[in-house]
Amino acid sequence: RAAAGTDPYGTQPSAAYPTTSYGVNSAAASPATRTMSTATSPQQSQGRNLASLFSQIQQLQQEVMMLNGKVEEQAHELRQLKQQSLERYVDLDRRLGAASTVATPGDGTLSHDNTIQVATRVPGSEPAVVEQAGEGEAYQAAYGLVRGQQFDEAVVGFNQFLENYPAGKYSPNAHYWLGELYLVVQPMQLESSRQAFMLLLSQYPDNSKVPDTLFKLGKVHFMKGNRERSREFLDRLISDYGSTNATAVKLAQDFIRDNY
Template identity: 25%
Template sequence: MSRIRVFIAVFSILTLSGCASQDTALRKQAELESRLESLALGSNLSNQRISSLSNEVRDLQEQRKQDTATIREMRDSIMNLRALTDEILTNKSTSPTAATPQKIEVINKEDTGAQPQKIDVPSEAYLKAFGLYSADKYEEAIESFNAFIKAYPDSEYAANAQYWIGECYYSRSDLPKALDSFNKVISNYPRGNKVPDAMLKAGYTLFAMKKPENARPLLESLIAKYPDSPAAARAKEKLLQH
């Protein structure tokens, strides 16, 4: 009987020890599972934060591109206005080449039933056409500049008018016609003050037409012929980008 009691006591102790060990293991397992859940939750939050930051970075990059494009457009507009001012100041003291200037008709398409306006002074006709360009009325500006060149082929503004025709086509993304207009400035008015600008924009146009093999030599020629001109400085910037 005493042996049976001893056996029962030992069995009870072992059983209790096993239960205690099992409880400890279960607690440790629960703790590990809790930690894993915390890590998983933290990982999800980190991934969400990283994704959010990535989206913010992309938005900032896109905004930067838009701001850069806006700044470039503003700079081009300022340079265009500055070019017009320089043209007026340069040519103001120049006497007309013809004794009696011809008349040119400048028609405002928005007017209905109005008679065409007769303008006797070439500079006024030129400014009228440039005003249409500045107002983004490119089709009307092209017609006015062409009419000006036809009426005043020997005017000091003729080369400038041809140049702005090219700018009109360039703004409309009509690259072949833009290139043709800029080339006319270079070939028809080789001593004109718009030749450097025409060479620059012809180079821009060739790059836009995916013809870098033609654009680079042209801009390099511009830099060599007119090293101190603003157009040469912009040509250097363009070459660095390509």
């Protein structure tokens, strides 16, 4: 029995009461609270990374669009250059074809007074070749494919022409056109072009197309990466035909100035 005057609910041991979480001296936050406060840090970092990645993707898309635009523009310019170049040679070949229909006097002809007139050999000229039966029609058929911009078919046509008329009147023109066509077909065939021009040069060294052929060989070798060989053909053109009015000479001089 408790003593008189003693509080039955007297002071209890302090260990019997849990420590409160209030006040200045309250205990630290629980582990659960710390976990919630730190969980947001990786999420924020991930969000920033995603935003940066999205920005990079947008930038790459813009760059791709710009590059596609440049490719289309350059492809258009290339088509225009090819068309312009081909039109020039079509016109040149038309005029040369018209000139070839005019009768060419032989090495010795008779004047009105029956005295012998000896024709002067012009540099770059060659003896006249008699046109074979059906040759003109076959050449014009292949040439018509060029004018119709059927370049692949024209390659077949001129090769067939040369097979049928290997030493014909228009064989030099056929070799020249094959050299040109191999530069405009897709894919471009630089080696075939070189071979066609070399056949013309070796078989018809006095043909009127030799200056243009030398210039083309210079360009073809340049496109193949053979700069020294290219320069040899260009220098040969200027050396052999520099005193003439050949357009190819001026083109060769301009090409050397721009690329060497």
